[in-house]
């Protein structure tokens with residue numbers, strides 16, 4: 001069971017297995033004053049909030065891309081990282097914790113810390129490097145750089161450790177892997193994620209914020225509310241199609257061979273292919 005968990009945790013990394021991490025570029029753009037989106041290797045988002053108090057980082061990317069992440073950060077702002085918030089436990093969001101969070105206070109949901117401790121590599125069993133020192137269950141507020149940020153746990157969706165970070169003044173919400181912008185999402189059914197929860201959380205996001213809100217997800221470009229709505233509507237349509245095929249007596253292989261999701265081919269171009277999405281939907285039904 002434990003081995004299976006480890007393999008699944010590494011799954012997002014396999015999408016880049018052929019690539020050289022050390023040369024993976026980090027793109028950067030300022031989404032709102034002081035709110036920077038860093039994009040590692042065209043695949044993984046990190047958000048940095050800079051200002052008078054220093055840097056607040058949301059997620060830390062892969063362990064193997066920490067150096068270029070920190071180099072990019074230094075070019076944006078010389079001040080130290082004061083806080084590092086993890087949106088959830090996965091290695092493409094927490095892998096850089098030990099370095100990026102070295103002199104910072106690391107904050108995460110209670111379950112994120114529990115998973116990180118349970119899944120530490122054998123050689124790191126006695127080390128607390130990069131582990132969250134502040135955890136919460138429902139929500140917390142944080143004053144930083146003249147703004148009050150709201151950190152909120154949403155019910156089990158992508159995993160059961162997901163939090164979102166709202167910047168009310170900037171009208172930006174960092175939603176972690178509740179957004180795979182333009183792609184089929186990964187739903188970690190082995191770590192508390194649920195299909196229904198994922199959809200209801202994204203619907204909660206579209207219902208809570210406004211037309212000017214910018215949503216930064218863990219993967220893909222930043223989205224407006226209209227784009228987020230369109231994305232979840234398409235995913236919902238694919239679920240309906242898969243379930244209809246299932247109710248007509250088709251098994252997983254038959255559904256995959258029938259190319260029912262061909263219209264949304266680009267959705268499968270990241271790391272959850274159409275076939276994996278079909279498996280997720282069938283497993284989550």
Ligand SMILES: [Zn+2]
Pocket residue numbers: 088090158177186218
């Ligand atoms: Zn994830």
